[in-house]
Amino acid sequence: xxxxxxxxxxxxxxxxxxxxxxxxxxxxxxxxxxxxxxxxxxxxxxxxxxxxxxxxxxxxxxxxxxxxxxxxxxxxxxxxxxxxxxxxxxxxxxxxxxxxxxxxxxxxxxxxxxxxxxxxxxxxxxxxxxxxxxxxxxxxxxxxxxxxxxxxxxxxxxxxxxxxxxxxxxxxxxxxxxxxxxxxxxxxxxxxxxxxxxxxxxxxxxxxxxxxxxxxxxxxxxxxxxxxxxxxxxxxxxxxxxxxxxxxxxxxxxxxxxxxxxxxxxxxxxxxxxxxxxxxxxxxxxxxxxxxxxxxxxxxxxxxxxxxxxxxxxxxxxxxxxxxxxxxxxxxxxxxxxxxxxxxxxxxxxxxxxxxxxxxxxxxxxxxxxxxxxxxxxxxxxxxxxxxxxxxxxxxxxxxxxxxxxxxxxxxxxxxxxxxxxxxxxxxxxxxxxxxxxxxxxxxxxxxxxxxxxxxxxxxxxxxxxxxxxxxxxxxxxxxxxxxxxxxxxxxxxxxxxxxxxxxxx
Numbered sequence: 259x260x261x262x263x264x265x266x267x268x269x270x271x272x273x274x275x276x277x278x279x280x281x282x283x284x285x286x287x288x289x290x291x292x293x294x295x296x297x298x299x300x301x302x303x304x305x306x307x308x309x310x311x312x313x314x315x316x317x318x319x320x321x322x323x324x325x326x327x328x329x330x331x332x333x334x335x336x337x338x339x340x341x342x343x344x345x346x347x348x349x350x351x352x353x354x355x356x357x358x359x360x361x362x363x364x365x366x367x368x369x370x371x372x373x374x375x376x377x378x379x380x381x382x383x384x385x386x387x388x389x390x391x392x393x394x395x396x397x398x399x400x401x402x403x404x405x406x407x408x409x410x411x412x413x414x415x416x417x418x419x420x421x422x423x424x425x426x427x428x429x430x431x432x433x434x435x436x437x438x439x440x441x442x443x444x445x446x447x448x449x450x451x452x453x454x455x456x457x458x459x460x461x462x463x464x465x466x467x468x469x470x471x472x473x474x475x476x477x478x479x480x481x482x483x484x485x486x487x488x489x490x491x492x493x494x495x496x497x498x499x500x501x502x503x504x505x506x507x508x509x510x511x512x513x514x515x516x517x518x519x520x521x522x523x524x525x526x527x528x529x530x531x532x533x534x535x536x537x538x539x540x541x542x543x544x545x546x547x548x549x550x551x552x553x554x555x556x557x558x559x560x561x562x563x564x565x566x567x568x569x570x571x572x573x574x575x576x577x578x579x580x581x582x583x584x585x586x587x588x589x590x591x592x593x594x595x596x597x598x599x600x601x602x603x604x605x606x607x608x609x610x611x612x613x614x615x616x617x618x619x620x621x622x623x624x625x626x627x628x629x630x631x632x633x634x635x636x637x638x639x640x641x642x643x644x645x646x647x648x649x650x651x652x653x654x655x656x657x658x659x660x661x662x663x664x665x666x667x668x669x670x671x672x673x674x675x676x677x678x679x680x681x682x683x684x685x686x687x688x689x690x691x692x693x694x695x696x697x698x699x700x701x702x703x704x705x706x707x708x709x710x711x712x713x714x715x716x717x718x719x720x721x722x723x724x725x726x727x728x729x730x731x732x733x734x735x736x737x738x739x740x741x742x743x744x745x746x747x748x749x750x751x752x753x754x755x756x757x758x759x760x761x762x763x764x
Contacts (some may be wrong), residue, residue, distance in 0.1 A: 357479025401440025
């Protein structure tokens with residue numbers, strides 16, 4: 259890996275294109291390096307993982323809304339939409355619909371470093387373009403490898419959340435780069451597309467603050483949609499605000515750490531394989547990633563505690579990020595509200611830990627059910643839980659050494675009689691370095707479990723076979739990387755919107 263020093267430049271300073279971060283990203287996107295076998299295997303795993311969580315969410319309101327919007331933009335050849343058999347829509351709208359389905363349950367893969375991310379969000383926009391243009395499975399795999407590489411390395415280097423910028427700003431650039439790789443575009447075109455995508459996907463972190471709404475699911479699909487449009491404009495010769503990161507009035511100077519800031523961004527050198535996907539990890543539980551290890555810890559601690567009515571207090575000692583994003587350090591009263599939205603409860607480790615203690619596990623639907631959240635015993639336990647930042651867990655959260663990196667915490671339970679029960683867990687069981695690392699069989703089982711009763715058994719097997727043979731799919735054959743469901747599984751009809759009035763071609 260090569261480290262690139264990225265800083266703000268005054269307009270009067272000379273910063274050649276070749277020295278700009280967007281150009282360096284475009285260079286690695288255009289590099290025709292082969293995809294390693296273990297990387298290809300993991301890409302297949304994540305295609306299956308995305309489909310699993312999309313199937314589980316296919317009938318939920320935000321997903322149905324996004325799908326209905328997409329159907330207002332039919333297109334030939336177009337791209338497929340999860341759940342639908344024959345529909346083809348314009349690729350940016352397929353990215354929108356499918357990206358929302360993937361993101362709705364907050365249940366796909368994650369990468370945490372200087373910032374946080376869900377790199378699987380790259381897959382829907384890259385796949386949509388590949389289907390529409392008629393690319394091969396090998397082209398798709400190369401594009402997805404780039405999407406992961408770019409997003410992961412931006413997340414390693416550039417913290418967005420400390421400046422209250424939503425993490426989709428990294429995703430817009432990575433998806434544009436991945437699409438550029440799949441299409442085998444020249445460096446100049448990818449360079450312009452990456453900058454355009456960054457410029458139009460920079461939004462605030464209010465998406466994940468206070469009363470969290472369904473926009474949390476739409477935000478990554480918006481970035482994917484914008485990436486498709488940015489690449490299209492760049493292919494037509496349109497330019498972008500440049501230099502997007504380093505400009506005097508650009509991203510670093512005004513939205514990040516200011517004109518004096520410097521960031522060290524790692525990227526592969528020419529001819530180096532793109533392997534960043536192997537540093538990412540999926541979720542066993544449908545909840546914010548920092549809660550994964552703590553759910554596993556709750557399962558382990560529950561029997562030790564015994565009667566939960568005897569709990570006086572529970573303090574979770576954890577990282578800065580966990581404390582301030584999903585803990586009591588966020589100072590969000592909504593995180594303690596039994597009537598809060600699913601999206602808000604997903605970002606409340608106090609609620610999550612309480613339910614996991616009571617139930618001995620976590621369920622992607624039952625654990626968030628309104629009647630579950632208002633259960634008196636749950637509310638009582640939930641409101642006894644607090645978080646504190648522990649500098650050691652913060653250090654491990656940001657550690658570069660994989661043996662040091664951790665996303666868990668130490669839990670101290672004090673009972674009413676003064677007994678103290680402590681335990682800690684650094685990594686989720688399903689993490690690559692955890693007690694039960696996810697392998698292909700786990701991804702397949704996750705798909706079968708989440709799609710049970712939604713996708714017919716024969717269709718489940720057809721999709722799994724297609725996904726596991728993606729590298730051999732010929733040009734124009736990517737349409738089979740979709741699943742169909744009975745219309746009854748698609749949820750109630752959505753209220754009419756603007757796009758329902760026009761059903762012509764995009």
